[in-house]
Amino acid sequence: MPLKFIHQNYLKYNKGKGFICCHVDALHATPPAADLFTDKIVENLIKKTGCAGIVGTVSRNHADLNRSPNGDNDEGIKEYRNAIKDILEFLDILDHVNNHLTQPYLHLSFHGMKDIHHGPYAIEVGTVHGQSCSMEIRSWFEEILTKKALEIIPEIEVVFDKKFIGNKSIVFHRLGDGKGYSGYHHNFNTFQIELSRTVRSKHCSKIVDIFSRIINDFQTTFVIN
Structure with missing residues (x-):
């Protein structure tokens, strides 16, 4: 059964089943300059776990949703941030008094990198050197991703914050941007999850398996039901 999305001008999103404290996104899914296969990964994770998901429907050349507002992408960023807020409200974990979350929340943003960066079997995770997440969650994520990835794709290399540390805009969902957000x-x-081209194109189902296990573990480990 096909997923039902809420379609907007710059993106489409699915709010999930309303109990998994996570959303996944593929902001660079649309050509030209698309991160190919990332939309399929996101859609399959929504189906498999019941989490929410967001898919960019315009090219990054038109409006890059994985950046700070820059004059060219302002409306797209507004839509993106509003979609996140809608998901959090649907989960009923947003304290409107102080705009804090009442539960730990996981956001996985999928992107594509070339095989030349870390080899054909590689995942790089960016956290802007730990600014986009807590130290506890980062330690948990590094341990579980490395373990699950090697179990499912033994030749995989997993690296953190080396070449693709993540755009500073991913920190703003946690700390704000000092400009109204x-x-x-x-x-x-x-x-921010960077997947090599070979892994995305030839092992899409395995990637979905890896990250679905991580999402489920996050829910059982950190979220109070």
Whole structure:
């Protein structure tokens, strides 16, 4: 059964089943300059876990949603941030008094990198050197991703914050940007996931398996039901 999305001008999103404290996104899914296969990964994770998901429907050349507002992408960024807020409200974990989250929350943003960066079997995770997540969640994520990835794709290399540390805009969901977007504070944890071309194109189902296990573990380990 096909997923039902809320379609807007710059993106489409699915709010999930309303109990998994996570959303996944593929902001660079649309050509030209698309991160190919990232939309399929996101859609399959929504189906498999019941989490929410956001897919960019315009090219990054038109409006890059993985950046700070820069005059050219302002309306797209507004839509993106509003979609995140809608998901958090649907989960009923947003304290409107102080705009804090009442539960830990996981945000996985999927992107594509070339095989030349770390080899054909590689995942790089960016956290802007730990600014986009808590130290506790980062340690958990590094341990579980490395373990699950090696179990499913033994030749995989997993690296953190080396070449693709993540755009500073992923920190704003947690700490705010000082320009009117306050973010959601300490419970919001973002990881920018860069997947090599070979892994995306030839092992899409395995990637979905890896990250579905991680999402489910996050829910059982950190979220109070």
